[in-house]
Amino acid sequence: MARITAGVTTSHVPAIGAAIDNGHTASDYWAPMFAGYEWSKKWIAEEPPDVVVLVYNDHASAFSLQMIPTFAIGCADVFAIADEGWGPRPIPPVIGDSDFACHLAQSLILDEFDMTIINEMTVDHGLTVPLSLMFGQPEVWPVKVVPIAVNVIQYPPPTGERCFKLGQALRRAIESYDEDLNVHVWGTGGMSHQLQGPRAGLINQPFDNAFLDNMTQNPEALRKIPHLEYLREAGSEGIELVMWLIMRGALGEHVTPLHRFYHVPASNTAVGHLVLDAEPGR
Amino acid sequence: MNDNPEFDDIPGTTVFTAARSHQGFHLNQFCMSLMKPENRERFKADERAYLDEWDLTDEQKQAVIDRDYNHMIATGGNIYFLAKIFSSDGISFQTAAASMTGMSTEEYAAMMLHGGRSPEGVRSIKEGR
Numbered sequence: 403m404a405r406i407t408a409g410v411t412t413s414h415v416p417a418i419g420a421a422i423d424n425g426h427t428a429s430d431y432w433a434p435m436f437a438g439y440e441w442s443k444k445w446i447a448e449e450p451p452d453v454v455v456l457v458y459n460d461h462a463s464a465f466s467l468q469m470i471p472t473f474a475i476g477c478a479d480v481f482a483i484a485d486e487g488w489g490p491r492p493i494p495p496v497i498g499d500s501d502f503a504c505h506l507a508q509s510l511i512l513d514e515f516d517m518t519i520i521n522e523m524t525v526d527h528g529l530t531v532p533l534s535l536m537f538g539q540p541e542v543w544p545v546k547v548v549p550i551a552v553n554v555i556q557y558p559p560p561t562g563e564r565c566f567k568l569g570q571a572l573r574r575a576i577e578s579y580d581e582d583l584n585v586h587v588w589g590t591g592g593m594s595h596q597l598q599g600p601r602a603g604l605i606n607q608p609f610d611n612a613f614l615d616n617m618t619q620n621p622e623a624l625r626k627i628p629h630l631e632y633l634r635e636a637g638s639e640g641i642e643l644v645m646w647l648i649m650r651g652a653l654g655e656h657v658t659p660l661h662r663f664y665h666v667p668a669s670n671t672a673v674g675h676l677v678l679d680a681e682p683g684r
Numbered sequence: 685m686n687d688n689p690e691f692d693d694i695p696g697t698t699v700f701t702a703a704r705s706h707q708g709f710h711l712n713q714f715c716m717s718l719m720k721p722e723n724r725e726r727f728k729a730d731e732r733a734y735l736d737e738w739d740l741t742d743e744q745k746q747a748v749i750d751r752d753y754n755h756m757i758a759t760g761g762n763i764y765f766l767a768k769i770f771s772s773d774g775i776s777f778q779t780a781a782a783s784m785t786g787m788s789t790e791e792y793a794a795m796m797l798h799g800g801r802s803p804e805g806v807r808s809i810k811e812g813r
Contacts, residue, residue: 416777462764466716467709485719487771555764557688557701594800598763599754601696602781603792605800630690634807638697639763667796669778 569651708760
């Protein structure tokens with residue numbers, strides 16, 4: 403049986419990818435942020451999962467405005483790196499797990515979550531920056547990835563409650579897969595940031611730290627945050643945090659925090675990062 | 685546009701609703717075309733000619749040529765699509781964001797290094813908080 407062993411959350415700022423690709427991680431600006439991932443890189447290198455179910459959002463790279471799926475799952479064998487306007491990042495292609503992904507898609511849809519199935523797409527910084535933060539610069543990624551893309555660009559994104567319930571269904575789907583897989587679920591994006599308009603640059607450290615607290619202490623409270631509150635408190639792009647709740651819903655009731663990191667700024671954004679043990683006591 | 689009036693209560697913020705997505709469809713699709721190097725080259729060689737291939741309003745075309753991101757957003761642009769323009773220009777997200785705030789790039793960078801823009805006073809116009 404496949405089982406979820408851990409959850410990871412991290413922001414996925416494009417400038418982080420550029421800092422890695424251009425060798426700037428030791429600069430005065432970037433070193434304090436990358437220091438927050440050192441523990442996590444060692445931890446995941448000791449026992450890498452077989453597959454990461456990676457919840458992220460596409461940033462107008464694979465999905466245009468022609469069609470806007472709320473929840474989509476990548477079932478391809480391989481995902482090429484998107485050209486976001488300055489050429490593709492110089493990183494290896496992302497390897498999928500089509501058999502597992504097809505099982506998840508079928509299970510989720512029959513469990514009343516109407517996923518869009520993707521058989522070909524490129525992946526942008528939303529998916530690749532988290533991989534780079536956790537695995538550095540390998541020639542081949544050490545894990546397979548099942549991408550779950552969530553619309554958080556066109557209003558309205560799915561509610562936090564809906565995301566949490568999708569996470570719960572994702573757990574049922576993962577645990578009904580026969581093969582003995584060690585699975586991580588990652589929720590990416592956030593934390594507070596606003597990239598547009600005269601209010602750009604908004605950062606709300608009290609909101610972010612309360613959110614980090616409640617990921618372990620009181621996820622029920624996070625499920626109920628309405629969109630308007632995210633917009634007001636965490637900035638127009640802070641609503642990406644609903645994707646963390648898919649991870650949290652998938653991990654089940656009891657988790658143990660293994661690592662927590664918060665840093666301002668990375669470009670325009672507050673960086674938040676958690677590693678949660680999904681099998682405390684095992 | 686007033687399809688969700690409560691959003692107008694958040695200062696300096698445009699929420700990308702389905703109505704705005706409809707309004708900005710061709711503008712945003714033009715932006716995505718810049719993900720191909722050959723299109724970036726053609727756009728840089730003659731911006732007006734390239735824009736004329738797209739079903740944009742004159743106001744949208746002028747906003748693109750002026751690199752007036754607030755104006756592009758007001759006419760239906762979404763920042764993640766508009767990012768293809770400043771990425772093609774070799775400009776960072778932080779510099780582009782600064783250009784929308786009325787601050788200089790240096791002032792904006794300093795604000796971010798000092799913890800970013802506080803939400804105090806910019807949550808709600810009518811509630812004054």
